[in-house]
Amino acid sequence: MRLSPDELIYWQHGWFKINATIGFTWVIMLILVLGSYLLTRNLGAGKKVSKKQSFLEIIVIGMKNQIAELGLDNPTLFIGFLGTLFLFIASSVVLELIPGFEPPTASLSTTTALALSVFLAVPVFGIMETGIKEYISSYLKPTVIMLPFNIISEITRTIALAVRLFGNIMSGGMIVGILISISPFIFPIVMRILGLLTGMVQAYIFSILAGVYIAAATHTDSPKQAEVEQATASNE
Amino acid sequence: MSIDWFTVVAETLNFLILAWLLGRFLYKPVLRAVGQREERIAQELADADEKERHAEAARTEYEQKKLELNQQRASLIKAATGQAAQMKQEMLAQARSDAKEQIERYHIALAQDHDKFSRELIQRTQHEVLAISAKVLTDLADEELHSAILRSFIRQLSAGEGDDQSAFPDLEEFAGKPLLIRSGAELKAEDKQQLLVILQKLFAAEPAVSYETDPKLIGGMEIVSEGHKISWSIAAYLESLHANLQSLMLDFAPESAIPAEAK
Numbered sequence: 320m321r322l323s324p325d326e327l328i329y330w331q332h333g334w335f336k337i338n339a340t341i342g343f344t345w346v347i348m349l350i351l352v353l354g355s356y357l358l359t360r361n362l363g364a365g366k367k368v369s370k371k372q373s374f375l376e377i378i379v380i381g382m383k384n385q386i387a388e389l390g391l392d393n394p395t396l397f398i399g400f401l402g403t404l405f406l407f408i409a410s411s412v413v414l415e416l417i418p419g420f421e422p423p424t425a426s427l428s429t430t431t432a433l434a435l436s437v438f439l440a441v442p443v444f445g446i447m448e449t450g451i452k453e454y455i456s457s458y459l460k461p462t463v464i465m466l467p468f469n470i471i472s473e474i475t476r477t478i479a480l481a482v483r484l485f486g487n488i489m490s491g492g493m494i495v496g497i498l499i500s501i502s503p504f505i506f507p508i509v510m511r512i513l514g515l516l517t518g519m520v521q522a523y524i525f526s527i528l529a530g531v532y533i534a535a536a537t538h539t540d541s542p543k544q545a546e547v548e549q550a551t552a553s554n555e
Numbered sequence: 556m557s558i559d560w561f562t563v564v565a566e567t568l569n570f571l572i573l574a575w576l577l578g579r580f581l582y583k584p585v586l587r588a589v590g591q592r593e594e595r596i597a598q599e600l601a602d603a604d605e606k607e608r609h610a611e612a613a614r615t616e617y618e619q620k621k622l623e624l625n626q627q628r629a630s631l632i633k634a635a636t637g638q639a640a641q642m643k644q645e646m647l648a649q650a651r652s653d654a655k656e657q658i659e660r661y662h663i664a665l666a667q668d669h670d671k672f673s674r675e676l677i678q679r680t681q682h683e684v685l686a687i688s689a690k691v692l693t694d695l696a697d698e699e700l701h702s703a704i705l706r707s708f709i710r711q712l713s714a715g716e717g718d719d720q721s722a723f724p725d726l727e728e729f730a731g732k733p734l735l736i737r738s739g740a741e742l743k744a745e746d747k748q749q750l751l752v753i754l755q756k757l758f759a760a761e762p763a764v765s766y767e768t769d770p771k772l773i774g775g776m777e778i779v780s781e782g783h784k785i786s787w788s789i790a791a792y793l794e795s796l797h798a799n800l801q802s803l804m805l806d807f808a809p810e811s812a813i814p815a816e817a818k
Binding site for chain 2: 325334335336338340341344345347348351352355356358359362363364365366368372375376379380383395398399400402403404406407423426427428429431432433435436
């Protein structure tokens with residue numbers, strides 16, 4: 320039984336290879352970018368709004384409001400990063416329903432890559448918003464003694480982020496695979512639906528946590544971080 | 556289950572590219588469209604507010620004008636009513652005065668007509684009475700009326716002779732003056748002689764007498780001398796008749812038609 324789509328290699332030349340993870344990521348990218356292009360080709364600013372435009376606006380404005388609720392003052396700046404995180408994970412979960420589709424998020428490499436992106440984005444956005452001096456000094460708060468703990472916190476939460484997502488997505492696929500081998504009718508469908516639900520929740524949690532980390536970095540004393548982390552932990 | 560670091564790097568790049576592409580093709584266009592629409596709606600709302608403000612100002616102005624017009628109208632109506640009432644009073648006074656004048660004129664005309672009628676009646680009655688009397692006298696006594704009148708006149712003249720009970724108390728004024736004797740008809744010679752005799756007897760001298768005939772003296776006679784006159788005619792009887800007739804007419808005439816002097 321294959322646990323990760325990384326193991327399914329389509330093409331390899333030396334260290335360079337194209338496996339299922341990268342391939343299906345490209346498929347998702349193609350669908351998302353092409354779909355966005357086609358849908359946003361002729362958006363109108365008039366009073367009469369088409370149904371597809373309304374649908375797009377609901378998604379984008381919904382994401383923007385969510386980001387704003389995290390305490391980020393300029394949601395437009397972060398929507399590109401956080402929104403894409405959500406859309407990528409959500410479409411990966413939804414496309415998993417298609418037989419033969421290998422969700423890239425079921426690969427620990429992908430979730431690590433996403434967690435790494437968050438790990439990098441946090442200081443980038445933090446420095447962009449507060450300035451380098453202010454950002455670095457945030458590691459020395461409340462005292463200098465806390466510096467190693469803060470650094471450990473950064474790293475561990477990134478690892479937690481990656482493992483959480485990978486575990487959830489991979490386990491969903493695994494459960495379905497095991498159930499199909501035991502009882503091939505009806506029950507796997509229910510598990511699929513449940514997997515879809517947990518997958519969407521994971522996409523949401525991953526994006527929100529990324530947002531919270533960025534918010535924590537841009538507002539060095541944000542009170543929301545602890546609250547949201549606590550709420551996310553209780554959800555799981 | 557291990558991490559493939561090449562895949563990690565590739566996926567990180569893939570993700571960053573995807574984020575950029577979605578930003579370019581999804582978030583920016585949608586947010587721009589929403590922003591533009593919001594801006595336009597805000598602009599339209601601002602315009603609507605402005606229009607509403609204008610409308611409110613226009614409404615206030617209109618109500619102010621309406622109030623002014625109402626006040627103006629009320630004052631005009633009041634003035635017109637006052638004027639009309641005054642005019643009515645004036646017209647009524649004028650009409651009353653005109654009516655009064657008309658009534659007065661009518662009363663005067665009525666009185667004049669009445670007077671004229673009375674006079675005519677008297678005249679006619681005089682004539683008729685005279686004619687009837689003359690006819691009666693002629694028919695019954697076979698004697699001309701004027702002779703009878705003369706005799707009556709002579710009788711009255713002579714009635715004062717020798718006593719104070721004369722029918723003509725100022726007869727002495729005529730003594731020694733030329734006398735003009737006027738009669739309704741030509742006197743006969745014997746009548747003239749008889750009259751002369753009685754005059755001589757009265758004045759103790761023969762007076763200078765001249766005669767004149769006046770048809771207006773219906774059934775009457777008079778002696779005129781230098782501003783004095785004694786006369787007798789049936790006019791006195793007719794005056795009495797006139798008075799009686801007048802009172803009779805007043806009894807039957809409506810109250811408004813009676814002239815003030817007659818009342």
